[in-house]
Amino acid sequence: MAALLEVKGLSAWYGQIRALFDLDLTIEQGGVTALLGANGAGKTTSLRAICNMIRRAGTTIMDGTDISRRTTEDIVRMGVAHVPEGRGTFVALSVEENLRLAFHIRRDRKAAERDMEKVFTYFPRLKERIHQQAGTLSGGEQQMLAVARALMLAPRLMLLDEPSFGLAPLIVQEIFRILRRINEDEKVSMLIVEQNAALALELADHVYLLETGRVVMSGPSAMVKNDETLRKAYLGY
């Protein structure tokens, strides 16, 4: 398998404070990679740095193209859909408008219409709420909307920032089931950041462990799952 995204020596800063130290990371075509680690380890920062949302240095290569210096908008247009921390809902727009926003950058309208139908088969709940103001959705529904919005961009890579955050366990399971289906059916590669390590290890085939802005370990997720000392030391279970 060829690498879809290759990150080399990625560093990032918040003001004067350095939050990420020379991160190297590879995402295989069609694979699901998890970034795990404690609070403040630099997981969200890594996603933001890949999308050029903060001051950063290093190279990011997407499918052979160097995207290190592209703007966030252009990186998105190249097929990297970022489902941000806090879900990024357009609260005053309707559910439908939240999704239709993707039409702005879709060249092929017909394909976009088909994608809209497809999104509703993954998230029938959103179809029921199609005319509702998005700000009135529940947390779980807003998370579904965030994933659905990303899916409407017809991405090749999805960056998911803690999709389980603040949600009831049943909803979390439902969302992870859908993510698995999206990965398998749509061949969308994923880079997922999670606090809930056990859950992420189920979905991911590859894992990076971060600690205070540095990679301390990486490997196939089965390896981490079966290594009790590693799990206890870094993931706390």
Next chain:
Amino acid sequence: MDFFIQQIAAGLTNGAIYACVALGLVMIYVSTDHINFAQGEMAMFATYLAWAMIDAGLPYWVAFGATLLIAFASGLFIQRVILKPLETAPVLALVVCFIALLSIFNALAGMIWSFTIKQFPSPFPRRDLFGNGLVSAQQLGVVAVTLVMLAALTVFFRYTTLGLAMRAAAQNATSARLMGVRVSWMLALGWGLASGIGSIAGMLVAPIVFLDPNMMTGILVYGFAGALVGGIGNPLGAVFGGFIVGVLENLVGSYIIGNELKLSFALVMVVGVLLLKPAGIFGRVIVKRV
């Protein structure tokens, strides 16, 4: 009773113009949180361009359309060239920049066309509409132009994906970027639209107040009052606010305080709204979670 109806009609006519100015202000405010103090002078300058074109022999509506396009393009240009480098600048720097634009346009107009007042033609006849001396064709025309423009804007923002992208960018810039929207260009488009709307206000008001470089100063205060009364974050509210201010200003002026104090009344309304209902009549109080 006839006098009362005449005053209402005149109020609605002025209100239509204030509504345009208010809408221009709100258009920029919702996407950047800034009040463009140069809005009035930009409109005045555009009106001079229209005057020059009509003076050169162009038919009114051709000049109208051309002015609208030029105003749109210059709004876009001003945002791209002057304001984009200031995107991360502190608010005070921007305020200074807006005031600079205001005096530049004012001085330029005076320099090119002199400060003596000029007559600006109206495309609508001044004659009485129903033969009872109540409403003139001119008044109806002004309101009609405003309503057509409003309808066009509503269609644009509601039913086009570009309009949707502009709304999304104004609401949540970070999230809009993550949907591939070029937010900075959406701001430029907002400036273009605001400038175009302003030029309409200028061309509508010029036949009433006569054309001179300072003609928009008072109008901007009324427009600002309209925007605040309706809710500064709400385009539709701003339009209603403009009409409300126009009608009230006329009624209060002719029945209570006299014409000289009319402008002060607009300021009283501004202060009153800020004291009693800061979000405006149609505005919603938005609670931000931190």
